Amino acid sequence: xxxxxxxxxxxxxxxxxxxxxxxxxxxxxxxxxxxxxxxxxxxxxxxxxxxxxxxxxxxxxxxxxxxxxxxxxxxxxxxxxxxxxxxxxxxxxxxxxxxxxxxxxxxxxxxxxxxxxxxxx
Amino acid sequence: xxxxxxxxxxxxxxxxxxxxxxxxxxxxxxxxxxxxxxxxxxxxxxxxxxxxxxxxxxxxxxxxxxxxxxxxxxxxxxxxxxxxxxxxxxxxxxxxxxxxxxxxxxxxxxxx
Numbered sequence: 394x395x396x397x398x399x400x401x402x403x404x405x406x407x408x409x410x411x412x413x414x415x416x417x418x419x420x421x422x423x424x425x426x427x428x429x430x431x432x433x434x435x436x437x438x439x440x441x442x443x444x445x446x447x448x449x450x451x452x453x454x455x456x457x458x459x460x461x462x463x464x465x466x467x468x469x470x471x472x473x474x475x476x477x478x479x480x481x482x483x484x485x486x487x488x489x490x491x492x493x494x495x496x497x498x499x500x501x502x503x504x505x506x507x508x509x510x511x512x513x514x
Numbered sequence: 515x516x517x518x519x520x521x522x523x524x525x526x527x528x529x530x531x532x533x534x535x536x537x538x539x540x541x542x543x544x545x546x547x548x549x550x551x552x553x554x555x556x557x558x559x560x561x562x563x564x565x566x567x568x569x570x571x572x573x574x575x576x577x578x579x580x581x582x583x584x585x586x587x588x589x590x591x592x593x594x595x596x597x598x599x600x601x602x603x604x605x606x607x608x609x610x611x612x613x614x615x616x617x618x619x620x621x622x623x624x625x626x
Contacts, residue, residue, distance in 0.1 A: 428615065430560075430617075437516065437618070438605075438617040439617065440614060440615035440616060443615070454614050454615075455614070488560070490560075493565075497607050497615070498547040498607030499550075500548070500550035500565040500566070501562065502571070504559035504560055504561075506558075
């Protein structure tokens, strides 16, 4: 049974950067896609982008282009999401999730527990 | 704002049937892209309950079902139980947003 374990909560000042990790276990890491989703307090889910673990290709939502970088380390089966130029409206819980195939419209079967990122001066 | 629209809330008494709609357009659901559904309990990660329009993952009760037609999809819960009280989100793909994943606006299901 696959699992995704995320890093702990972060508090950052406006303008800073945050890097959230997502460690995969229980499945062949390189064979799947990792997607990042965020959820602001009391709000819905927002798709941020995906990374194809086998070749490192990424696809980011237009809203985050230029501010986000998604990477993976296959030696440690860990995915990372870095968001720069943080603003107060970036305060949210950030989730990683496994897409079941490389088909861009496919579903997410495993989810991390979420990482709360708070941006405050 | 999301390109997939859901009603903010639906409610029903125990044992009743509720349905949640997910309305899209010709660039997402109407283009033939699959729709998936997630249940989210407070303070937890979303859980997949329907994938590829109408398929249930192992462990999801058959009281929960999904369908898709035209530019919309629906999630139905029959025999409503207290444990079904949660937020539900649809998810698909949109070709007009430089090819992005998209979620619905979310629906709170309340068991009266």
